[in-house]
Amino acid sequence: MFRYLQGCRGQRPSVAITIDGVATEVPADETLAAAMLQSGRLDLRITPIGGKPRSAYCMMGVCFECLVTVDDQPNQQACMTPVRPGMRVERGRP
Amino acid sequence: MKRNYDVVVIGAGPAGLAAATTCGNARAKTLLLDEQPAPGGQIYRSIERPAIADREVLGPDYYRGEALVRALRQSPIEYVSSASVWQVTAEREIGVSVSGNSRIVNAKHVIIATGAQERPFPIPGWTLPGAMTVGAAQILLKKSGIVADGAVFAGTGPLLYLTARQYIRAGAKVTAVIDTTPARNYRRALSQGLGALSGFKYLRKGWRWIREIKAAGVPVIGGVAELRVRGEECVSGIEYRSNQHWTTLQTEHVFLHQGVVPNINLTMSMRCEHAWCDRQMCWRVVTDAWGGTSLPGVMVAGDASDIGGAVSAQHRGTLAALRVLQRLALIDKRTRDSAAAPHLKVLTAEHRFRLFLDVLFTPDEQFIEPQDRQTLVCRCEEVSAERLRETIAVGCQGPNQLKSFTRCGMGPCQGRLCGLTVGQMLATQLARPMADVGYYRLRQPVKPIALGELAALAQPEAAATAPASYSKVMSS
Numbered sequence: 001m002f003r004y005l006q007g008c009r010g011q012r013p014s015v016a017i018t019i020d021g022v023a024t025e026v027p028a029d030e031t032l033a034a035a036m037l038q039s040g041r042l043d044l045r046i047t048p049i050g051g052k053p054r055s056a057y058c059m060m061g062v063c064f065e066c067l068v069t070v071d072d073q074p075n076q077q078a079c080m081t082p083v084r085p086g087m088r089v090e091r092g093r094p
Numbered sequence: 095m096k097r098n099y100d101v102v103v104i105g106a107g108p109a110g111l112a113a114a115t116t117c118g119n120a121r122a123k124t125l126l127l128d129e130q131p132a133p134g135g136q137i138y139r140s141i142e143r144p145a146i147a148d149r150e151v152l153g154p155d156y157y158r159g160e161a162l163v164r165a166l167r168q169s170p171i172e173y174v175s176s177a178s179v180w181q182v183t184a185e186r187e188i189g190v191s192v193s194g195n196s197r198i199v200n201a202k203h204v205i206i207a208t209g210a211q212e213r214p215f216p217i218p219g220w221t222l223p224g225a226m227t228v229g230a231a232q233i234l235l236k237k238s239g240i241v242a243d244g245a246v247f248a249g250t251g252p253l254l255y256l257t258a259r260q261y262i263r264a265g266a267k268v269t270a271v272i273d274t275t276p277a278r279n280y281r282r283a284l285s286q287g288l289g290a291l292s293g294f295k296y297l298r299k300g301w302r303w304i305r306e307i308k309a310a311g312v313p314v315i316g317g318v319a320e321l322r323v324r325g326e327e328c329v330s331g332i333e334y335r336s337n338q339h340w341t342t343l344q345t346e347h348v349f350l351h352q353g354v355v356p357n358i359n360l361t362m363s364m365r366c367e368h369a370w371c372d373r374q375m376c377w378r379v380v381t382d383a384w385g386g387t388s389l390p391g392v393m394v395a396g397d398a399s400d401i402g403g404a405v406s407a408q409h410r411g412t413l414a415a416l417r418v419l420q421r422l423a424l425i426d427k428r429t430r431d432s433a434a435a436p437h438l439k440v441l442t443a444e445h446r447f448r449l450f451l452d453v454l455f456t457p458d459e460q461f462i463e464p465q466d467r468q469t470l471v472c473r474c475e476e477v478s479a480e481r482l483r484e485t486i487a488v489g490c491q492g493p494n495q496l497k498s499f500t501r502c503g504m505g506p507c508q509g510r511l512c513g514l515t516v517g518q519m520l521a522t523q524l525a526r527p528m529a530d531v532g533y534y535r536l537r538q539p540v541k542p543i544a545l546g547e548l549a550a551l552a553q554p555e556a557a558a559t560a561p562a563s564y565s566k567v568m569s570s
C-alpha cells in the first residue's frame with residue numbers, strides 16, 4: 001500500500017473527482033497516477049488481449065501502462081495528468 | 095510562445111537548464127520546453143518545492159539543482175512547463191502541445207536535452223500491478239512524499255542503492271535489496287586504469303550506503319542470478335536464485351532497475367545518425383564534441399545523447415550552448431573556446447569515472463534477454479519471448495519485420511519498453527552484432543496528441559471552435 005510520509009499529505013488540499021463513477025477525494029497538486037496509487041487503486045487499466053490488470057510502471061511518461069479515460073477522452077497518461085476538481089476518470093478498458 | 099526563436103531547448107533537466115540559461119544570458123532569443131510541471135529533470139524533480147522537508151533524505155546531490163533552477167529563473171528566457179514536444183523536423187519546426195493545444199515554433203538551433211529512461215527489465219511478472227521501476231518509486235518519493243512499506247528493490251545500477259537508502263531515510267520499511275550485479279564486474283571495473291581511482295572512492299561510498307541499509311535491518315542479497323516476480327492479479331512476492339538455490343520473499347511491491355539508457359525516440363524519428371554502444375549496451379545519437387548531430391542546427395546534450403550523469407549533463411548543456419552562440423555570432427570562436435575549456439576539463443574526469451560505472455553496472459545477459467518463454471517482451475501488445483523466438487526462427491530478419499509479424503513495438507509506448515530487448519534477442523538468435531540488427535524505424539509524433547489538435551493546427555482560424563476528436567494519433 002502506498003502512503004504519504006508524515007507531514008506530506010497535510011500540505012495538500014483535497015479535490016473531489018470520480019473514479020469509475022465513484023466520488024473520491026484526492027489530494028490536489030498530484031498527478032492522477034500518484035493520487036490513484038496512494039488511494040489504493042493499483043490497477044489502472046485492463047489489457048485488450050490478455051485481459052490482465054496493469055499499473056503505472058515508470059511514472060514519467062515512457063511506458064504508457066497508466067492509460068485511463070479522463071472526461072471522456074480515452075488513452076490519457078495518468079502519470080502525466082494533474083488532478084483537477086470534478087475530473088471524471090475511468091480506468092482503461094479494452 | 096512566439097513563432098520564431100534563435101534557440102529552442104527541449105528538456106529542463108541539468109543539461110537543458112544549463113544550455114538554456116547560457117543562451118539566454120548571452121541574449122539569444124531562447125525558448126525552454128519541458129513536459130513536467132516544474133523544472134529540474136529527473137534528478138532535480140520538484141526541486142523548487144520538494145515534498146520532503148528533511149534534506150538528509152534525498153541528500154546533497156539533489157540540492158545541487160537549486161542553483162541551476164535559480165539561474166533559470168533569473169535568466170531572460172521563456173520557459174514553458176507542461177509542454178510536450180511531439181515533433182522536431184530536420185528544418186527545426188517544433189510541434190509542441192500545451193494543455194491540449196498544439197502549435198509549431200521555428201528555431202534556428204535546437205538543443206535536445208530529453209534525458210534518459212530506465213532500461214527494460216523483462217523478467218517473469220514484471221507486468222503485474224505492484225511491480226514498477228525504482229525510478230518510478232523515486233518519483234513518487236521526490237514529488238509527493240509517497241512510499242510503499244515492505245517493498246523489495248531489485249537489480250543493479252547506481253539508482254538501486256541510492257533510492258533504497260532514500261526510502262529508509264524517509265522512514266519507509268524496506269523488505270530487502272536484491273543485487274544482480276555480477277561479481278566479475280567488480281574485478282573488471284577496478285582494472286579500468288585512470289577511472290579506477292574515482293571508482294574506488296565511489297565503491298567506498300557504496301559500501302557505506304550498504305552498511306547504512308543493513309544497519310536499518312534490511313537484508314542486502316548479492317550474487318543473484320535469476321529473478322521472478324510472483325502473483326496472479328498483483329504482486330505477492332519475488333523469488334530469486336543464488337547458488338542454485340531459490341528463495342521467496344513475500345511483498346506487494348517490487349521496484350526494478352538495471353540502469354538508464356538514452357531517450358532516443360525523438361532523435362531516431364528525426365533520422366539523426368545513431369550508433370550502437372557496446373559499453374553502455376544502448377543506441378546513441380552520433381555527435382561531435384559539442385553535441386552537434388548529423389543534422390545541421392540540431393544539438394543533443396546530457397543523458398539524451400550519452401549516459402554521463404547529472405554533472406556531465408550540465409557541462410555538456412553549456413558546451414552545446416557555447417557552440418550555438420558562436421554560430422549565432424553572439425560570441426566569437428576565441429571566446430567560445432576559452433569559455434569551453436574548464437567544462438571540457440571536468441568532462442574528461444567525469445568520463446573516466448563513467449567508464450568505471452559502465453563496466454561495474456553492465457547487466458547480466460539473463461536480465462536483458464528473457465530466459466522464461468512466457469515472459470512478455472512487449473508490454474503494450476502482450477507479445478511473449480516465445481512468440482518472438484518462434485518468429486525469428488522462421489526467418490524474420492530484423493526489428494521492423496518482427497514488428498509487422500507480431501505487433502511487437504506497435505503499441506503506444508512506440509518500442510520504448512521492448513526495443514532493446516528485441517534487438518538483443520535478434521542478435522543472439524541470428525548470431526549478428528547489434529549494430530547490424532538495427533532498431534525500429536520510428537516516426538513522429540513521438541508523443542500522443544489528439545486528432546483535434548492536429549486538425550486545429552492545419553486550420554488555425556478554426557482552432558477555437560474545432561470540436562476535439564479525442565482518439566489519439568500515434569504512428570507505429
Ligand SMILES: Cc1cc2nc3c(=O)[nH]c(=O)nc-3n(C[C@H](O)[C@H](O)[C@H](O)COP(=O)(O)OP(=O)(O)OC[C@H]3O[C@@H](n4cnc5c(N)ncnc54)[C@H](O)[C@@H]3O)c2cc1C
Pocket residue numbers: 060104105106107108109110127128129130134135136137138155177178179180207208209210211212229230232253256354360395396397398403404405407541
Ligand atoms: C527516473 C529517473 C530517476 C533518476 N534519478 C537520479 C538521481 O536521483 N540521481 C542521479 O544522479 N541521477 C538520476 N537519474 C539519472 C539522470 O538521467 C541524470 O542524473 C540527469 O537527470 C540527466 O540530466 P539530463 O538533463 O540529461 O536529463 P533529465 O534530467 O532526464 O531531463 C530531461 C527532461 O526532458 C523532459 N522531456 C523529455 N522528453 C520530452 C519531450 N518530448 N517534450 C518535452 N520535454 C521532454 C523531461 O520531462 C525531463 O525533465 C535518474 C534517471 C531517471 C530516468
Ligand code: FES
Pocket residue numbers: 033055056057058059060061062063064065066077078079080
Ligand atoms: S506510468 Fe509509465 S507512462 Fe505513465
